[in-house]
Amino acid sequence: MNLMTRLVCLLALGFLLLGHAIPASAQDQRPAELRIGMDPGTRPYNYIDDDGDFRGSDAEIANALCAAMRAQCKFVPIPFVQLLTALQEGSIEAIISNMSVTRERAQLVDFTDVYRTVPNRFVARHNAALEISPEGLAGKKIGVRRNSVHDRYATDQYGTTALIRRYSDLAELFVDLALGRNDAVLVEVPAARTSFLQTRLGADYEFVGPELNDERWFGTGIGIAVRNGADARREALNQALATIRADGTYQRIIDRYFNSK
Numbered sequence: 001m002n003l004m005t006r007l008v009c010l011l012a013l014g015f016l017l018l019g020h021a022i023p024a025s026a027q028d029q030r031p032a033e034l035r036i037g038m039d040p041g042t043r044p045y046n047y048i049d050d051d052g053d054f055r056g057s058d059a060e061i062a063n064a065l066c067a068a069m070r071a072q073c074k075f076v077p078i079p080f081v082q083l084l085t086a087l088q089e090g091s092i093e094a095i096i097s098n099m100s101v102t103r104e105r106a107q108l109v110d111f112t113d114v115y116r117t118v119p120n121r122f123v124a125r126h127n128a129a130l131e132i133s134p135e136g137l138a139g140k141k142i143g144v145r146r147n148s149v150h151d152r153y154a155t156d157q158y159g160t161t162a163l164i165r166r167y168s169d170l171a172e173l174f175v176d177l178a179l180g181r182n183d184a185v186l187v188e189v190p191a192a193r194t195s196f197l198q199t200r201l202g203a204d205y206e207f208v209g210p211e212l213n214d215e216r217w218f219g220t221g222i223g224i225a226v227r228n229g230a231d232a233r234r235e236a237l238n239q240a241l242a243t244i245r246a247d248g249t250y251q252r253i254i255d256r257y258f259n260s261k
Helices: 003-029 057-069 080-089 149-158 170-178 189-197 231-246 249-258
Strands: 033-038 072-077 094-100 120-125 141-145 163-167 184-188 205-212 222-226
Touching: 033 057, 033 080, 057 072, 057 094, 057 231, 057 249, 080 094, 080 222, 120 149, 120 189, 141 149, 141 170, 149 163, 149 184, 163 170, 170 184, 170 189, 184 189, 189 205, 189 249, 222 231, 231 249
Parallel strands: 033 072, 033 094, 141 163, 141 184
Antiparallel strands: 094 222, 120 184, 120 205
16 A cells, blocks of 8 residues: 555545544534423413414523523423423423422422512402401302412312312413402412403402412422432523523513513
């Protein structure tokens, strides 16, 4: 083999080795896909627009977190009552869907730091003179979101005297209140304000009773759920939360959805 032939062979071998190395390197740097479960029936937190895309404050927070982690997000629509099961079975890696961090849920999954805290109140028609007590709600129909902290609270406090009506979609819950099918609903204050009270449908309604935030029922706030033992993912999400808080992204999202009216 002459010198020229040997040089050609060496160059060919070099290109071959380089060709194998580049895809491996690119694959190492490629953003990982993070499948995030979201309930699309929780406006203003998560909902699907006319183009089939997820919108809402939690959806925007999720996008910001994935950008901070340089991860590719895939939002998976799942009813709220099925989210924890989907996470445990591995069809999703995280839940960003207005999920309260409660002691019971923390036994099933791990949570990030709390990223939002919200008060909870009853909503009823103006001048309904509704007393928020077991006696005052006796015989009344109370609407709640199914399998939520509100469901548990209403069931524990008023289940023996009132009729608890459960909904999978917040919009349906508010519609039934406006149609008189419920005497009151128990929801988070921001959701009630932006999705009902500040709309034409809710013009004749108001908050009644005190704000509710007892940790026994309502937990410590809203967090992101990951599978038990997924410490690296939980820490990455916590670091991303710290990043979007520090650079103002988080507050801009919150202001856009909850503080602009």
